[in-house]
Amino acid sequence: xxxxACEYGIRASIFIAEQSLLDRKVSLKDVAEAIESPSxxxxxxxxRLSKSNIINSDKxxxxxxxxxxSELEKVKLSSIVYAIDxxxxxxxxxxxxxxxxxDKPCPVHNQFKVIRDELKKMLETTTVKTLAMDFExxxxxxxx
Amino acid sequence: xxxxACEYGIRASIFIAEQSLLDRKVSLKDVAEAIESPSxxxxxxxxRLSKSNIINSDKxxxxxxxxxxSELEKVKLSSIVYAIDxxxxxxxxxxxxxxxxxDKPCPVHNQFKVIRDELKKMLETTTVKTLAMDFExxxxxxxx
DNA sequence: TTTATATTGGATATTATTGTCCACTATTTA
DNA sequence: TAAATAGTGGACAATAATATCCAATATAAA
Ligand code: FES
Ligand code: FES
Numbered sequence: 001x002x003x004x005a006c007e008y009g010i011r012a013s014i015f016i017a018e019q020s021l022l023d024r025k026v027s028l029k030d031v032a033e034a035i036e037s038p039s040x041x042x043x044x045x046x047x048r049l050s051k052s053n054i055i056n057s058d059k060x061x062x063x064x065x066x067x068x069x070s071e072l073e074k075v076k077l078s079s080i081v082y083a084i085d086x087x088x089x090x091x092x093x094x095x096x097x098x099x100x101x102x103d104k105p106c107p108v109h110n111q112f113k114v115i116r117d118e119l120k121k122m123l124e125t126t127t128v129k130t131l132a133m134d135f136e137x138x139x140x141x142x143x144x
Numbered sequence: 145x146x147x148x149a150c151e152y153g154i155r156a157s158i159f160i161a162e163q164s165l166l167d168r169k170v171s172l173k174d175v176a177e178a179i180e181s182p183s184x185x186x187x188x189x190x191x192r193l194s195k196s197n198i199i200n201s202d203k204x205x206x207x208x209x210x211x212x213x214s215e216l217e218k219v220k221l222s223s224i225v226y227a228i229d230x231x232x233x234x235x236x237x238x239x240x241x242x243x244x245x246x247d248k249p250c251p252v253h254n255q256f257k258v259i260r261d262e263l264k265k266m267l268e269t270t271t272v273k274t275l276a277m278d279f280e281x282x283x284x285x286x287x288x
Numbered sequence: 289t290t291t292a293t294a295t296t297g298g299a300t301a302t303t304a305t306t307g308t309c310c311a312c313t314a315t316t317t318a
Numbered sequence: 319t320a321a322a323t324a325g326t327g328g329a330c331a332a333t334a335a336t337a338t339c340c341a342a343t344a345t346a347a348a
Contacts, residue, residue, distance in 0.1 A: 002240075044297090057295065131251040188307090207316085
């Protein structure tokens with residue numbers, strides 16, 4: 001569904017968001033431990049998220065990663081997925097033809113469209129804030 | 145969503161099914177050309193489908209690949225996906241945790257479950273025969 | 289202004305996936 | 319039974335994705 005990089009990206013964002021709700025900055029190490037991911041690889045992903053203005057990053061001592069509490073509910077899953085995996089989820093064809101194209105549809109186009117529209121809707125209506133709040137409450141897990 | 149191998153596998157199955165409806169066996173070359181795939185790689189995939197009893201293969205001159213017309217409507221997309229990609233579509237976690245597990249859910253588990261159930265339903269109710277018939281009518285395309 | 293800390297960015301390594309090559313086997317037909 | 323044909327299987331190659339290493343940069347605090 002998503003690339004591994006994207007999965008890490010979403011998990012990292014949720015963790016950073018949750019900690020930001022508690023007014024805490026987190027270090028790369030914190031993130032990697034919280035989501036159980038290889039830290040150097042995670043670093044690259046956080047850079048992408050930072051450049052896409054999804055998270056903030058500050059260098060130096062007292063530095064770390066954070067998200068603006070006020071903007072938290074504006075960050076949708078779709079932004080994160082787009083920042084890391086691009087638009088393949090939105091425009092890719094289920095059977096691997098160049099692009100999904102309703103004018104020259106692949107055999108599963110109609111069936112696939114239903115799923116993808118559902119997925120789009122989910123990505124565009126789910127905010128990182130709500131996911132972070134559930135995580136904060138201990139209802140969900142970022143590692144196992 | 146699916147691996148490239150799986151995409152080729154589905155496309156190949158639809159082509160073989162369509163030709164079988166017309167009582168024609170097809171060669172590896174035929175398949176590769178019809179679905180625009182690398183033929184040696186496609187060969188491996190057809191072997192997997194053959195071993196999973198989804199398609200028939202016959203050696204020697206007059207050999208080739210085919211599907212039993214009578215069993216065609218029993219072949220669901222889910223069988224093909226399972227034969228090639230295994231059960232990751234069914235049991236994988238949307239955020240990459242070891243396995244999807246409702247008892248210790250990842251943050252998107254509930255949202256993801258909706259999508260996956262829809263996908264499952266689609267894979268389990270779509271038969272290769274109907275896809276092949278639409279393709280036969282020129283309504284859909286296996287390459288572009 | 290020195291030191292310590294934390295992210296950044298580039299190079300490189302590893303692994304999985306995708307793709308190729310070729311000799312071998314089975315089978316049909318002449 | 320010889321020759322031609324078509325799939326099989328194993329080894330190998332190329333590419334993409336994932337992961338690591340380390341020197342450089344920025345910044346805060348002493
Ligand atoms: S053309 Fe394949 S999914 Fe739309
Ligand atoms: S636990 Fe992640 S999708 Fe179910």
